[in-house]
Amino acid sequence: MSTTPNKREETLGGYIVHNIPFPVETNPEALAWLKKMTPIQIEQPYQITYLHSYAQDSPWFAGLTNKKLLANQDDQTGYTYATPRGHDMYTGAETKWIDITERDAKVHAFTVCHFGSEEFLPETPFVLALVEFEGVNTLLLTRILGIDPMQASLDWIGMSVQPQFLRNSKLKPTDVYFTPVA
Amino acid sequence: MRPVYAISGGVSKFAKSRPDKTFAAIVKEAYDYAINDIGLDFPTFTRLVDGSVASYFSDHFSRQLMAAIMAQDYLGLIPKPSHRVEGGGATGGLCFQEAWKSIASGHMDICVAYGFETMSHVETWKGNEFIALASDISFDYPVGGFYSGYYAMMVTRHMKEFGTTVEQMAHVSVKNHINAFHNPYSQKRNRYTIEDVRNSPMVAWPLTRLDICVMSDGAAATLLVSEEGLKKLEDAGAQIARPLVKVTGIGRGTDAMRMSDRPHVDYDNFIENYATQQEKDSADTMAYYKKLWEHGTRYPGVHSFRAGRTAGNMAYKHAGVSDPLRELDFVELHDAYTSSEIQTYEDLGLCRYGEGGPFAASGKAFMPGVDYGLDLVDAPACPVNPSGGLIACGHPVGATGLMQAVFAIWQLQGSVSQHFGDATLQLDAPQRGAIHSHAGTGTYVTVSILERE
Numbered sequence: 001m002s003t004t005p006n007k008r009e010e011t012l013g014g015y016i017v018h019n020i021p022f023p024v025e026t027n028p029e030a031l032a033w034l035k036k037m038t039p040i041q042i043e044q045p046y047q048i049t050y051l052h053s054y055a056q057d058s059p060w061f062a063g064l065t066n067k068k069l070l071a072n073q074d075d076q077t078g079y080t081y082a083t084p085r086g087h088d089m090y091t092g093a094e095t096k097w098i099d100i101t102e103r104d105a106k107v108h109a110f111t112v113c114h115f116g117s118e119e120f121l122p123e124t125p126f127v128l129a130l131v132e133f134e135g136v137n138t139l140l141l142t143r144i145l146g147i148d149p150m151q152a153s154l155d156w157i158g159m160s161v162q163p164q165f166l167r168n169s170k171l172k173p174t175d176v177y178f179t180p181v182a
Numbered sequence: 183m184r185p186v187y188a189i190s191g192g193v194s195k196f197a198k199s200r201p202d203k204t205f206a207a208i209v210k211e212a213y214d215y216a217i218n219d220i221g222l223d224f225p226t227f228t229r230l231v232d233g234s235v236a237s238y239f240s241d242h243f244s245r246q247l248m249a250a251i252m253a254q255d256y257l258g259l260i261p262k263p264s265h266r267v268e269g270g271g272a273t274g275g276l277c278f279q280e281a282w283k284s285i286a287s288g289h290m291d292i293c294v295a296y297g298f299e300t301m302s303h304v305e306t307w308k309g310n311e312f313i314a315l316a317s318d319i320s321f322d323y324p325v326g327g328f329y330s331g332y333y334a335m336m337v338t339r340h341m342k343e344f345g346t347t348v349e350q351m352a353h354v355s356v357k358n359h360i361n362a363f364h365n366p367y368s369q370k371r372n373r374y375t376i377e378d379v380r381n382s383p384m385v386a387w388p389l390t391r392l393d394i395c396v397m398s399d400g401a402a403a404t405l406l407v408s409e410e411g412l413k414k415l416e417d418a419g420a421q422i423a424r425p426l427v428k429v430t431g432i433g434r435g436t437d438a439m440r441m442s443d444r445p446h447v448d449y450d451n452f453i454e455n456y457a458t459q460q461e462k463d464s465a466d467t468m469a470y471y472k473k474l475w476e477h478g479t480r481y482p483g484v485h486s487f488r489a490g491r492t493a494g495n496m497a498y499k500h501a502g503v504s505d506p507l508r509e510l511d512f513v514e515l516h517d518a519y520t521s522s523e524i525q526t527y528e529d530l531g532l533c534r535y536g537e538g539g540p541f542a543a544s545g546k547a548f549m550p551g552v553d554y555g556l557d558l559v560d561a562p563a564c565p566v567n568p569s570g571g572l573i574a575c576g577h578p579v580g581a582t583g584l585m586q587a588v589f590a591i592w593q594l595q596g597s598v599s600q601h602f603g604d605a606t607l608q609l610d611a612p613q614r615g616a617i618h619s620h621a622g623t624g625t626y627v628t629v630s631i632l633e634r635e
Contacts, residue, residue, distance in 0.1 A: 001485070007203040009467045033497060033505045038202075039201040039202050041201055044245060046245055048218070052320075054320055057321075057511045062371065063303060067604045073240065081443065082207075082442065083321050083440055083442045083443060084321070085443065086488050088342070089438075108339065108484070109335040109336065109338050109339035109342075109484050110338055111331050111334030111338060111386045111387050111388075111389075112384075112386065113326060113328055113330075113334075113385075113386050114383070114385055114386065114387070115307070115310075115328070115330070115383075115385050115386070116307070116310070116326060116327075116328045116443075117307060117308075117310045117311035117313075117314045117326075117327050117328050118305065118307040118308045118310070118311045119311055119327075120308055120327070123326070125325060128325065128326045128328075128334075128386075130335055130336070130339075130441065130442055130484060137441075137446070138442055138443050138444075139441070139442035139444050140442055141322055141325050141441070141482070142325060143325060143326065146196050152387040152388070154341055154346060155337060157338060157339070157342045171302075171322050173320070173321050173325050174323045174324060174325055178591060
């Protein structure tokens with residue numbers, strides 16, 4: 001049978017503080033003074049790695065590694081989704097895969113992000129856009145390269161663009177991006 | 183369904199940071215204010231209240247799961263029934279409506295709806311990252327997840343489609359900031375000009391920093407009761423303001439999480455499923471829409487919020503509103519962006535789709551008797567965001583929709599002067615107002631109608 005030490009080990013690291021201003025006597029007046037104390041704030045790090053599955057959308061990412069842009073289509077109605085969707089929202093049926101790599105594509109809407117979420121701040125300014133495809137009912141969120149982000153113009157809407165694929169795929173939707181058609 | 187009355191409310195001072203109190207203690211500020219406002223002491227109200235609904239958006243901001251039960255506990259409401267609701271930016275609006283349901287269904291006679299968010303615990307750009315996680319993490323977030331970017335894309339389409347201008351958007355910012363100048367609860371109390379808005383740092387083209395709301399720490403609470411609940415409180419000594427404020431309509435709508443998935447429906451589909459009755463009844467408006475569609479407009483695309491139109495139509499039908507611009511005396515709507523206020527004018531039928539820009543600059547949505555330093559051609563018709571809205575008051579997400587409810591209650595009670603210490607923002611005997619709460623890129627939207635009895 002073993003007992004734990006009767007004194008907790010003192011460790012280095014984190015916050016080490018001594019004697020934050022405090023009343024010498026803990027009488028009612030002194031304790032009331034504590035109501036005026038400024039708050040103590042500490043850092044609480046939080047980091048976690050998730051194992052994320054692309055699940056039924058996985059072939060879309062596999063397509064990007066092979067320089068193919070896939071879309072989903074309802075077999076019965078032909079309604080086509082540029083952003084993968086395993087089941088059609090109108091018929092409820094499972095969709096099929098089609099290849100839209102060569103379809104005419106245009107900028108439907110865009111912005112230039114001069115700020116961003118923390119993860120993307122180093123990449124600013126970047127052009128974020130929704131792209132429309134010939135014969136496709138929905139849009140695809142993507143990045144546009146090959147234009148000057150400091151010269152943003154509504155004329156970019158309607159601009160013909162074409163997909164480009166990363167050579168070294170990262171298995172992210174940014175494996176495809178678009179540039180203006182020359 | 184039974185009649186539901188919104189009898190009282192409280193709002194903590196919205197601030198960039200409130201390290202002086204825990205989130206639960208900030209909720210208590212708003213809660214205590216609402217109880218004090220009906221003249222009851224804490225133990226008496228605690229004895230009478232049947233339960234609550236709690237509202238906060240993100241577990242990430244406080245790194246505290248089940249935060250709502252900690253608030254319930256701190257408010258002394260345990261073991262009474264409660265549940266948390268969450269629906270992005272519309273969380274507060276959903277909470278208000280869930281409390282309404284608790285009363286209307288007969289499940290409770292007295293229900294408190296409280297909400298909060300403490301967003302200051304992380305850096306601003308990390309906070310933006312948390313918010314962006316409320317977009318599809320397979321296809322949206324990794325491309326550059328940033329809500330200001332999403333809304334900026336919507337408005338470039340709105341500008342291209344309808345000719346909306348950045349100056350029209352800036353009118354919204356000037357209006358809401360100057361309104362908030364008279365609201366002591368607001369986070370930002372500044373007078374800006376159109377030039378100030380346009381010259382502030384560009385965040386996501388064409389939205390500048392002054393086109394966008396700020397993150398906040400804050401809380402809000404409202405008390406909803408049935409006729410029986412009213413009697414119980416008054417029998418216990420409550421002094422409840424007359425005229426009473428009744429919740430006469432609620433509506434909700436939803437849309438696809440990914441903006442890219444929104445449909446682009448044809449004219450007939452739009453008229454049949456989305457046009458307001460007022461629009462259907464107007465040959466001029468039908469012809470106007472026909473022309474828009476002939477020029478290529480499709481609905482909702484990314485320029486309009488189908489969820490907002492659905493929620494508005496539902497609430498109007500419930501409350502018997504057929505001409506919102508004339509039958510609503512004010513609207514507190516979710517202006518996370520100046521552009522989304524303009525989009526929402528259209529969704530709520532204050533003007534036709536495509537006319538939100540000119541409407542914003544016309545003066546119709548401005549407060550009477552307030553000097554904005556602008557040349558406005560029209561007199562106020564239906565002031566929008568008389569409180570200053572999210573852009574100026576701040577947007578502590580779980581509290582925001584309830585803040586709107588509190589300001590609407592005070593507006594209809596005629597008690598703005600009492601609560602603000604300034605009568606500037608009190609409308610002259612308003613009869614009916616709407617509150618509008620909005621999530622994501624338009625994924626959940628609630629509209630509730632409040633009326634003076």
